[in-house]
Structure formats: C-alpha cells, structure tokens
Amino acid sequence: MRLITLGLFSLLLLIQYPLWLGKKAGWLRVSELETQVAASHKKTDELKARNAKLESEVRDLKDGTGAVEERARYELSMIKSNEIFVQVLDENGQPTVSKTALPPPPPEKKAKAAGH
Secondary structure, X not given: OHHHXXXXXXXXXXXXHHHHHOOOOOHHHHHHHHHHHHHHHHHHHHHHHHHHHHHXXXXXXXXXXXXXXXXXXXXXXXXXXXXXXXXXXXXXXXXXXXXXXXXXXXXXXXXXXXXX
C-alpha cells in the first residue's frame, strides 16, 4: 500500500511540473507574458495620447488661423500690421532672453459633431 501511495504521489508531482515550471505554458511563463502585455498596453496608451495631441494640432492648423498666427509670432517673430515690435538688446547688442513666460496655448476647439 505504501508503494502505491508513493507511486501516485510521484505521478502527481510529474503531472504538476509542466503546469508550474514548463517552458511553454508554465505559470512563470504566464507571468512573464503578463508583464510584457502590461508594458505593451502602457506604450500603446502613451502613443495614443501622442497621436491625439498631434491630430489636434493638425486639425487646428487646418481649420483655424489661431495656431498658424501663434507659430508665426513665436517661431518666426512675425507681427501683424499696425503692431509695434519692441526688442530689448543687452550690452553686446544681442537680444535678451525674455523673463516672461510664453502665454499658454489657446484652448482646443471641441470636436465637431459626427454628422457635420
């Protein structure tokens, strides 16, 4: 009777080995795959947020003139007609760095209705 119990116990252990430590379907492998999936989801969420931001910027550039005007002012130093541009130079004749922070970007427009 003792030999049968020992034999059944060893068979039970042999059956459990692939479940816990198997290379293809063991719990350790499942844990590794879950970690990889979580990392992939995080990266996907970051890329979705980046894409949404870029899409918003493209839509604003296509539809509105505010973003174009803002870029022209800050990146190209352009001014509107009837405006006066004042630039302060330091002792070396170089433009001084502004100590005033740039204004926040204009609020994003609400998404248009699906039917329009």
